[in-house]
Amino acid sequence: MLQILLVDDENDALEALEWKLNNYIENVEITKCNSPVKAIDIINEEKPDVVFLDIQMPEMDGFxxxxxxxxxxxxxIFTTAHDEFALKAIKVSAIDYLLKPVDKDELIVSMEKIINLKKGDVLENKLQVLLNNLNDSNDKINISADGKVYLLDKDDVVMLKSDKSYTTIYLKSEQQIVVSKTLKEVEKKFLFSHFFRVHNSYLINLHHVKEYLKGLGGELIMTNGLTASISRNRKAELFKKLYLD
Known part of the structure; x- marks a missing residue:
């Protein structure tokens, strides 16, 4: 039985979607919510399998x-009447969406995809890509460390290096910020096209690569003089990104 939560400030839209799900999709149990604030509590406490989320709502938007x-x-699955920019960002993040009024056949296709996927299939990463793309005009990345919140310019970050449960962020000003999180956790803030994980221990800004040193895996010399090791299994993709032969 799939537990489904519908979140939309329009009651007519909620009832119409509920009717279609009940009539065209088997084994579903549906909860409706017309408040995104209340929906946060429902999701955190009841942990539904699927959430249909409206984008434009008065209390707060879906994002x-x-x-x-x-x-x-x-x-x-996002549901929206319009919002061309948001739809482009959603497409890039590979999250599904349906235009309102929801078409029966498109609903069936979306639900079939979900039924064939694992629960929450890498949603965390998809969401971060989405949120980063929505804010792509904002070059600031917020990082919490040392009891502060640093607002970093994307182009000022040279690379990130893992040290077990800590991550060091190296800036072109030679400042270093040590974050008490793993690189895997911090990396979610840097899901932009010019940041690339070249090694389990290194995430680099491709704009700050100065030299490539040949070797078994190879190393990169960054503009701040530091080096980053390259994993052999990431070398081919890195070469494509750097247009190397």
Whole structure:
């Protein structure tokens, strides 16, 4: 039985979607919510399998609601009447969406995809890509460390280096910021096209690569003089990104 939560400030839209799910999709149990604020509590406490989320709502939009969630272990389908820019960002993140009024056949296709996927299939990463793309015009990355929140310019970050449960961020000003999180956790803030994980211990800004040193895996010399090792299994993709032969 799939547990489904519908979140939309329009009651007519909620009832119409509920009717279609009940009539065209088997084995579903549906909860409706017309408040994104209340929906946050429902998701965190009840952990639904699927969330249908409206984008434009008066209390807060769907994107803001997602940022506030503690639990993101669910499959997500956006529902929206319009918003061309948001739809482009959603497409890039590979999250599904349906235009309102929801078409029966498109609903069936979306649900079939979900049924064939694992619960919350890499949704965390998809959401971060989405949120980064929505804010792509904002070059600031917020990093919490040392009791402060640093607002970093993307182009000022040269590379990140892992040290077990800590991550050091190296800036072109030669400042270093030590974050008490793993590189895997911090990396979610840097899901932009010019940041690339070249090694389990290194995430680099491709704009700051100065030299490539040949070797078994090879090393990169960055503009701040530091080096980053390259994993052999990431070498081919790195070469494509750097246009190397």
């Amino acid at each position: 803001t609601m997602l940022e506030k969630l503690e639990n993101r272990d669910f499959n997500l």
